[in-house]
Amino acid sequence: MMSTTSLFNRELLTQILRSNGWIAALYLLGLFFALPLSMIMIFTSDQQNAIPARLDNLFSLLIEVQIMLLIAVPVLLGVFLFRYFMVKQSADLIHSLPVKREKVFHHYVVMGIAFLVIPVLLIALFMLGLHLLFHLDMYYSLGDIFYWTGVSILFNLLFFFATVFIGVLTGISAVQGVLTYIFLLFPAGIMYLLFYQVNFFLYGFSRDYSLKLSIEKASPITFLININHEVLSIVQVLIYIAAIILFYVLSIYLYKNRKLERVSEAFVFSGVIPVFKYGTAFCFMLLGGTYFGETQGHWIWRIFGYAAGSLFGYFIAEMVLQKSWRVFKSIKGYFLFSAVMIGIFGVFQLDVTGFEKRLPQTSEIKKVYFGDSPYSYMDDPNVRFFEEEENIETVQNLHKEILENDERNQSASRFSRSAFFIYELHSGKQIVREYLISNIDDYASLYKPIVESEEYKEMHNEIVTIDPDDVDKISIYSHRDSLQDGASITDEKDIQEAIKLIKDDIYSETYEETETSSALESSIEVLLANNKSIHLTLKNSYETVNQWLKDKKLFDLATINADDVSHVWVMKNDRHNQEDLLNMDVETIISTMESNGIKLENKSEIQESLDAFQWDSDGLYMIAVIYKGNDFHDIGSFSGDAAPDFIRTKLD
Structure with missing residues (x-):
C-alpha cells in the first residue's frame, strides 16, 4: 500500500498553510458573519415581534456580503497561492526541491481546495445545528442548507481553477487577478457589446430580447447577482463542472511546459500574446462604438468610437506586453487589425444572410406575438398570441410596410415607438424582429385593425381574461394620494359589475382612443384571491365605467377633476x-x-x-x-x- 508520505510532502503543506491559511480564516469569519450570526439576529428579533420571515434560500442572508466573498476569496487565494512561480527567488527555491514539478502544483491545488471547502462545510454544520436546536423550519429547510453548500463549493472551485488557469499563462500576479475577472466576465461582456453592434448593422435585430434571454446566465458572475432568486439548473451545474475539469487539465499541461525563467512577464507563452493584443483592441473597439453611438446617436460618432476605441485598446495592450509607454512604433499590427474589422463590418452591412428581408409566409406561421416591447413578452408568464389567420395577415402587412420604409425609421424622436414581432412557425422555429418606428402616425391605418382586434386586447390587457369570482377588491386612485384616498370596491356584486364594464370598455375601445390619454388619468388595482395584483389605467374613454362610478358616488374619490x-x-x-x-x-x-x-x-x-x-x-x-x-x-x-x-x- 502506498504511504501517505509518498503522496504529500508535509513540510510543503505546512509552508502553504502558514503562508496562505489566513485567507481561509478570513473566509470562515466572513461566512459566519453573513449566515449564522445574521440568522441568530433575525431569529431573536422575530422572537420579540413574532413575525417570522421565510427566506428564499440561504443566499438571501446578507446577499451582498456573500456575493463579495464568492467573487473575491477564490480569486485572491489563487493569486496568493501561485505567486510562488511568478517571483524568481521563490520559483527557483520551490523547483529546486526534490519533488516533481506537477506534484508541487498538486500540493498547492489541494490546499487551495481545502481552504475554500472547509469553511463552507463548517458554516453548513453550524446552520444545521441552529436549524435543529431552534427549530428554524419557518426560515429555511435542510434542503436549503445542502443547496447553499453545493452551490458555494461549485462557484468557489470554478473561480479558483479559472484563476489557476490564468496564472499559468502569466508571470505577473496583478495581471493574473485582473485577467481572471475579465475572463470570467468575458462571455457576458462580449455578448452585450456584440448585440449592440448587431442591432446597429442589422435592421430588425432585437437587442433587448437577445440580451435578456441570455446575458444573465452567460457569466457565472452575472448569474450570482440574482442567486437569491434564481435556481441553478442541472445544465449549468454540468457546464461549470466541465469547466472546472477543463481548467485543471489545461493548467497542469501548461504548467509542465511553462518556462520557469519567464517570470515577471505579462505572458509566458508566445501564442497568447496576439490573442491578448488583438482581443483587447477588439473589445475596446466595441466599447468605443457602443458608447459614442448610443450617446451621440449618429453613425459618424459610432465610426469614431470604433477607431478611437480600437487604437486605444491596441496601444494599451502593447504597453502591458512591453511594460513601457514607448510603443507607438508598433503600429503595423493595428493596420492589419483594422483591415480585418472593416471586412467583417462590410459583411454585416451587406446582410449576406438575408436577415433583414426575411419574412415568413402566412402558410408557415403557426401564431404571432406583436407588441411594443420585448419585455412585455418575456415578463408575462401567460403570454398570448395571434392565431386567427386574418389577424396574422394584418400583423404581416404592418411588418412589410416597416421593411419598405426602413430609412424613414432610422432616426429616433419623441414620437418613436418600438414594434416587436415574434413568429412561431409550424416547423418549431422562431423569427424575432424589433423595429424603431419614428412616427407612429405614419402607420395608423395598419395599426388600427391590429389594436382593435379581440386577440390583441386579450394579449395586452390581462384584466379581460380573469374570472370576476377571483377578484377580492378593486381600488381606484389618482396620482395625488394627498388629495383623496381613492375609491375601494369590495362588495361582490359591485365587483362583478365593475369587471364586466371594464371588459366592455376595453373591447369597444378604438385605436384612436388608445392613442389619446392624459397623464392625470387614475389607476385601477385589481387584487385577486391569490394576492396577485393587476394594474391598469382608468381612461377617459372608458365611458361606461366612469358613468358607473359616478352613479355609485365614487368618481370624485377616484379621480382628479x-x-x-x-x-x-x-x-x-x-x-x-x-x-x-x-x-x-x-x-x-x-x-x-x-x-x-x-x-x-x-x-x-x-x-x-x-x-x-x-x-x-x-x-x-x-x-x-x-x-x-x-x-x-x-x-x-x-x-x-x-x-x-x-x-x-x-x-x-
Missing part, C-alpha cells in the same frame, strides 16, 4: 422658454407662466386642460395645475394637436 383644481396656468412653450424652464425650480416656472401665460378658472376649460395634460416639457403649450388647499402643483405640457381649441385661440 376640475372640482379639485383652483386654477390652471397655460403658456406658449417656444424653444427659448423651454431651454430656460429646464433650469428653473417649480416656483420660478409658475411665476414665469403667471407673467407670460393665461389663467383658466372656468371648470369646463380646466377639465379639458386636465384631459390633455402630459408629463413631458417639450409640448407646444406648458400647463401648471394649481390644486385647491394644497401646496403641490402639476407641471407638464400638451402638443398643439392635443390642445383644446380655446387654448389655441387665446395663445396663437
Whole structure:
C-alpha cells in the first residue's frame, strides 16, 4: 500500500498553510458573519415581534456580503497561492526541491481546495445545528442548507481553477487577478457589446430580447447577482463542472511546459500574446462604438468610437506586453487589425444572410406575438398570441410596410415607438424582429385593425381574461394620494359589475382612443384571491365605467377633476422658454407662466386642460395645475394637436 508520505510532502503543506491559511480564516469569519450570526439576529428579533420571515434560500442572508466573498476569496487565494512561480527567488527555491514539478502544483491545488471547502462545510454544520436546536423550519429547510453548500463549493472551485488557469499563462500576479475577472466576465461582456453592434448593422435585430434571454446566465458572475432568486439548473451545474475539469487539465499541461525563467512577464507563452493584443483592441473597439453611438446617436460618432476605441485598446495592450509607454512604433499590427474589422463590418452591412428581408409566409406561421416591447413578452408568464389567420395577415402587412420604409425609421424622436414581432412557425422555429418606428402616425391605418382586434386586447390587457369570482377588491386612485384616498370596491356584486364594464370598455375601445390619454388619468388595482395584483389605467374613454362610478358616488374619490383644481396656468412653450424652464425650480416656472401665460378658472376649460395634460416639457403649450388647499402643483405640457381649441385661440 502506498504511504501517505509518498503522496504529500508535509513540510510543503505546512509552508502553504502558514503562508496562505489566513485567507481561509478570513473566509470562515466572513461566512459566519453573513449566515449564522445574521440568522441568530433575525431569529431573536422575530422572537420579540413574532413575525417570522421565510427566506428564499440561504443566499438571501446578507446577499451582498456573500456575493463579495464568492467573487473575491477564490480569486485572491489563487493569486496568493501561485505567486510562488511568478517571483524568481521563490520559483527557483520551490523547483529546486526534490519533488516533481506537477506534484508541487498538486500540493498547492489541494490546499487551495481545502481552504475554500472547509469553511463552507463548517458554516453548513453550524446552520444545521441552529436549524435543529431552534427549530428554524419557518426560515429555511435542510434542503436549503445542502443547496447553499453545493452551490458555494461549485462557484468557489470554478473561480479558483479559472484563476489557476490564468496564472499559468502569466508571470505577473496583478495581471493574473485582473485577467481572471475579465475572463470570467468575458462571455457576458462580449455578448452585450456584440448585440449592440448587431442591432446597429442589422435592421430588425432585437437587442433587448437577445440580451435578456441570455446575458444573465452567460457569466457565472452575472448569474450570482440574482442567486437569491434564481435556481441553478442541472445544465449549468454540468457546464461549470466541465469547466472546472477543463481548467485543471489545461493548467497542469501548461504548467509542465511553462518556462520557469519567464517570470515577471505579462505572458509566458508566445501564442497568447496576439490573442491578448488583438482581443483587447477588439473589445475596446466595441466599447468605443457602443458608447459614442448610443450617446451621440449618429453613425459618424459610432465610426469614431470604433477607431478611437480600437487604437486605444491596441496601444494599451502593447504597453502591458512591453511594460513601457514607448510603443507607438508598433503600429503595423493595428493596420492589419483594422483591415480585418472593416471586412467583417462590410459583411454585416451587406446582410449576406438575408436577415433583414426575411419574412415568413402566412402558410408557415403557426401564431404571432406583436407588441411594443420585448419585455412585455418575456415578463408575462401567460403570454398570448395571434392565431386567427386574418389577424396574422394584418400583423404581416404592418411588418412589410416597416421593411419598405426602413430609412424613414432610422432616426429616433419623441414620437418613436418600438414594434416587436415574434413568429412561431409550424416547423418549431422562431423569427424575432424589433423595429424603431419614428412616427407612429405614419402607420395608423395598419395599426388600427391590429389594436382593435379581440386577440390583441386579450394579449395586452390581462384584466379581460380573469374570472370576476377571483377578484377580492378593486381600488381606484389618482396620482395625488394627498388629495383623496381613492375609491375601494369590495362588495361582490359591485365587483362583478365593475369587471364586466371594464371588459366592455376595453373591447369597444378604438385605436384612436388608445392613442389619446392624459397623464392625470387614475389607476385601477385589481387584487385577486391569490394576492396577485393587476394594474391598469382608468381612461377617459372608458365611458361606461366612469358613468358607473359616478352613479355609485365614487368618481370624485377616484379621480382628479376640475372640482379639485383652483386654477390652471397655460403658456406658449417656444424653444427659448423651454431651454430656460429646464433650469428653473417649480416656483420660478409658475411665476414665469403667471407673467407670460393665461389663467383658466372656468371648470369646463380646466377639465379639458386636465384631459390633455402630459408629463413631458417639450409640448407646444406648458400647463401648471394649481390644486385647491394644497401646496403641490402639476407641471407638464400638451402638443398643439392635443390642445383644446380655446387654448389655441387665446395663445396663437
